[in-house]
Amino acid sequence: MKTRITELFGIEHPIIQGGMHYVGFAEMAAAVSNAGGLGIITGLTQKTAGDLANEIARCRDMTDKPFGVNLTFLPTLNPPDYPAYVKAIIEGGIKVVETAGRNPEPVLPALKDAGIRVIHKCTSVRHSLKAQSIGCDAVSVDGFECGGHPGEDDVPNMILLPRAADELEIPFVSSGGMADGRSLVASLAMGADGMNMGTRFIATKEAPVHDNVKAAIVAASELDTRLVMRPLRNTERVLSNAAVERLLEKEKELGASLKFEDIIEEVAGVYPRIMTEGDMDAGAWSCGMVVGLINDIPTCKELIDRIMSEAEQIIRQRLEGALAETVAAA
Numbered sequence: 001m002k003t004r005i006t007e008l009f010g011i012e013h014p015i016i017q018g019g020m021h022y023v024g025f026a027e028m029a030a031a032v033s034n035a036g037g038l039g040i041i042t043g044l045t046q047k048t049a050g051d052l053a054n055e056i057a058r059c060r061d062m063t064d065k066p067f068g069v070n071l072t073f074l075p076t077l078n079p080p081d082y083p084a085y086v087k088a089i090i091e092g093g094i095k096v097v098e099t100a101g102r103n104p105e106p107v108l109p110a111l112k113d114a115g116i117r118v119i120h121k122c123t124s125v126r127h128s129l130k131a132q133s134i135g136c137d138a139v140s141v142d143g144f145e146c147g148g149h150p151g152e153d154d155v156p157n158m159i160l161l162p163r164a165a166d167e168l169e170i171p172f173v174s175s176g177g178m179a180d181g182r183s184l185v186a187s188l189a190m191g192a193d194g195m196n197m198g199t200r201f202i203a204t205k206e207a208p209v210h211d212n213v214k215a216a217i218v219a220a221s222e223l224d225t226r227l228v229m230r231p232l233r234n235t236e237r238v239l240s241n242a243a244v245e246r247l248l249e250k251e252k253e254l255g256a257s258l259k260f261e262d263i264i265e266e267v268a269g270v271y272p273r274i275m276t277e278g279d280m281d282a283g284a285w286s287c288g289m290v291v292g293l294i295n296d297i298p299t300c301k302e303l304i305d306r307i308m309s310e311a312e313q314i315i316r317q318r319l320e321g322a323l324a325e326t327v328a329a330a
């Protein structure tokens with residue numbers, strides 16, 4: 001399948017693995033890229049720019065295919081040294097950067113000068129248009145279903161994607177709720193040039209996370225995610241667990257007076273305990289509604305090959321077939 005996204009990033013299949021905190025290590029990115037998609041290392045999971053440089057080098061040892069780095073700009077009191085991370089990305093020879101969280105304008109000149117393609121993750125049409133206007137090469141349009149931060153507009157992809165298609169000139173991929181060949185064909189039908197997946201890639205053999213995390217994803221249904229931190233306007237979709245229920249109780253009790261300090265125990269520094277140690281009640285961790293569609297733990301290659309053959313089958317048989325029957329009946 002050839003789309004503007006496969007052409008832009010030099011990849012075989014129009015499938016991207018979105019940056020994921022404590023999941024997007026070299027093993028994850030290399031497995032996706034080796035399977036013909038675009039794997040992405042999560043920049044800020046690496047504690048220093050030097051660590052990121054090592055992670056990029058490790059990934060390069062595992063694949064000769066293109067892979068990217070995610071740079072997330074989230075509200076924080078002590079911002080990381082972004083210029084140093086950008087330098088590690090450029091010196092590491094990375095050709096694709098996925099930005100997210102805030103306007104990436106401050107880092108764009110350095111990335112563009114180095115010939116790096118930038119795909120910015122947006123949860124609204126207005127942010128997508130802004131990304132286009134400041135010179136991003138593509139956007140990842142992240143609907144309300146998504147794992148992680150869906151923004152505050154609550155527009156699901158069935159509306160958001162065609163809206164984006166109506167307004168954008170640069171290529172975009174769908175993100176949020178994507179799992180299989182049906183997701184890919186639907187995304188293409190709504191005007192996207194490919195799709196980005198987060199949660200689905202965690203339940204793969206190569207994902208470098210504890211087996212408990214994969215088992216929790218397989219066991220969960222589409223009813224098991226919750227939105228937390230809405231009162232802080234930093235909404236995050238997470239998998240329900242004991243810590244999340246406690247957090248939601250605090251939100252209910254404190255209402256508009258809720259502060260980040262009130263929920264710090266449930267959200268700060270919990271990722272290593274969940275993803276590495278498998279302590280599934282340690283805190284709130286991002287997870288999409290798409291868990292309802294995830295029932296197995298394939299390799300990344302099995303997953304991507306299955307998506308591509310299912311997509312082809314839907315296009316050639318189900319869609320073409322529907323058209324042929326209409327014609328025959330007429």
Ligand SMILES: Cc1cc2nc3c(=O)[nH]c(=O)nc-3n(C[C@H](O)[C@H](O)[C@H](O)COP(=O)(O)O)c2cc1C
Pocket residue numbers: 017018019020021023042070072099100101121142145146147148149175176177178196197198199200285286287288289290
């Ligand atoms: C465990 C987890 C951690 C994530 N961490 C980040 C992150 O650090 N930066 C980022 O831009 N997006 C992050 N995301 C969002 C994903 O890149 C992607 O946009 C999202 O998962 C898409 O929705 P889906 O889970 O329905 O596929 C994370 C998602 C998950 C599930």
